[in-house]
Every structure is written in structure tokens, then in C-alpha cells.
Amino acid sequence: MQIIQGWGMTEVTCGAMHVPGGVDTDSGTVGQLHPNCECKLLNEEEQELGDDTPGELYVKGPQVCIGYWKNDVATKExxxxxxxxxxxxxxVRRDGWFWIVDRKKELIKVNALQVAPAELEAVLLEHDDVADAAAVGITLHDEEWPRAYVTLKDHAKGKLTESEIQEWFSKKVAKHKQLKGGVMFVDEVPKLASGKIVRKLMKEWSKRDAAVLEGRTKARL
Structure with a gap:
């Protein structure tokens, strides 16, 4: 038996992409477009993007819903x-294949540049001492920065510092993706039974920590 991955949502009634049968891949792709479907990737200015550039996925096809029941506002949105x-x-699209990298509402905006939390998390998990990680935006003095909550492997607890993680991470990513919002060690990254990170809770942690960090900064001034 072969298990394949695809992409869909309620509004497309079933799906719009899948990995063709017989193709063996562990790249994380959700596959290629279904027949009779169209798609495009757009940036914040609704400009169409090419390969290897993350953008919001727009789809069109006979299976796409015609609207929300008695909700014209949601339909227009x-x-x-x-x-x-x-x-x-x-x-992200590459040679006709697609990868879902994040949700638009979860993106961290750093000086008008978009940063996908999933990308930061993938880099953090490359560290030999990191067991799990979640990234979220934190607003400090009206500016948003990436912040990470990291669970260490047992052998690294008490031996590795947050600043060491930041320094290691800074060598792996572009300047605007660095963890300038800081790193905090946690016992466990909150997840649903499906394994999905509870982003809503992460944002609450971020707001709580922002209040503390801004208070410390003001105290020093």
C-alpha cells in the first residue's frame, strides 16, 4: 500500500493537488495540480510570483465553492x-510541484519582509541538541521580530544557553530571519493530537513575554 500526500480544504470540496500514484518522494511536497485546476501564487501587493518564492496560494476550478451560505461578506473576502x-x-512552487510552507495569518513581518515560522522551525530542528521548536512573532517597541520556544534534548539541558542557540541560528539564515525576539527554553512545545503546533497559545506566550522584555528595557533606561 502506498500513502500519498495532497492538498485541499473545505472550500474546494475535496482537493486540488496530490502526489501522482507511483511517485515515491519524501520531500514534503503536496504534489501537482489536479486536472482542470488552475493556481497562482501572489504576494502582498497581489503580484504573481515565480518559482521558489513563497506566496499566497490562489486556486480556481470546477470544484471550488461558489460562496458561503448567507454570508456575502465572507464570500467577497x-x-x-x-x-x-x-x-x-x-x-512554494518548483517545476510544477508545490509545497505548503505556512498560513498567511501566521507569517512574521520583519521590516515589511515576510518570514514563515515553519522555515525557522525547520532550521532549529537541524541543531543536534534541539528536540522540538516553535517560532512566533513578538512585538517589541512597535517592531515585530522572530522569537523561538525551544525544547532541548535531555543531554543538553543545563548545558546549552539561549544565546548560544541564537548565535548558531544567526549563521544559518538571512538577517531579517534571525531570532532577534529571543529564545526561550520550554519543557514542551504545545501541539494538538495531530502534531500541529498550537499557534494561538504561542502568540499568547509572545504577548506575555513582550510585556516582560519591554519592562526590563525601560528599567535599564
Whole structure:
């Protein structure tokens, strides 16, 4: 038996992408477009993007819903006049294959540049001493920065510092993706039974920590 991955949502009634049968891949791709489907990736200015550039996924096809029942406002927000569905998912395309990298509402905006938490988390998990990690935006003095909550492997607890993680991480990513919002060690990254990170709780942690960090900064001044 072969298990394949695909992509879909309620508004497309089933799916719009899948990995073709017989293809063996562990790249994390959600596959290629279904027949009779169209898609495009757009940035914040609604400009269409090319390969290897993350953008919001728009899809169009016969399976896309015609709207939300008795909710014209939601329909106008998600469906364009010519039938494009704004999915809210951030994807990357390469040679006709697609990868879902994040949700648009979860993106961290650093000096007008978008940073996907999933990308930061993937880098953190490359560290030999990191068991799990979650990234979220933190607003300090009206500026948003990436912040990470990290669970260490047992052998590294008490031996590795947050600043050491930051320094290691800074060599792996572009300047605007660095963890300038700090690193905090936690016993466990909160997740649903499905393994999905509880982003809502992470944002609450971020707001709590921002109040503390801003208070410390003001105290020093």
C-alpha cells in the first residue's frame, strides 16, 4: 500500500493537488495540480510570483465553492469576482510541484519582509541538541521580530544557553530571519493530537513575554 500526500480544504470540496500514484518522494511536497485546476501564487501587493518564492496560494476550478451560505461578506473576502479562491495558505512552487510552507495569518513581518515560522522551525530542528521548536512573532517597541520556544534534548539541558542557540541560528539564515525576539527554553512545545503546533497559545506566550522584555528595557533606561 502506498500513502500519498495532497492538498485541499473545505472550500474546494475535496482537493486540488496530490502526489501522482507511483511517485515515491519524501520531500514534503503536496504534489501537482489536479486536472482542470488552475493556481497562482501572489504576494502582498497581489503580484504573481515565480518559482521558489513563497506566496499566497490562489486556486480556481470546477470544484471550488461558489460562496458561503448567507454570508456575502465572507464570500467577497475569499472569492474574487472571476472565481479565484484565496486559500490563506503560503506555498512554494518548483517545476510544477508545490509545497505548503505556512498560513498567511501566521507569517512574521520583519521590516515589511515576510518570514514563515515553519522555515525557522525547520532550521532549529537541524541543531543536534534541539528536540522540538516553535517560532512566533513578538512585538517589541512597535517592531515585530522572530522569537523561538525551544525544547532541548535531555543531554543538553543545563548545558546549552539561549544565546548560544541564537548565535548558531544567526549563521544559518538571512538577517531579517534571525531570532532577534529571543529564545526561550520550554519543557514542551504545545501541539494538538495531530502534531500541529498550537499557534494561538504561542502568540499568547509572545504577548506575555513582550510585556516582560519591554519592562526590563525601560528599567535599564
Amino acid at each position: 475569499c472569492l474574487s469576482a472571476d472565481g479565484w479562491l484565496k486559500t490563506g495558505d503560503v506555498a
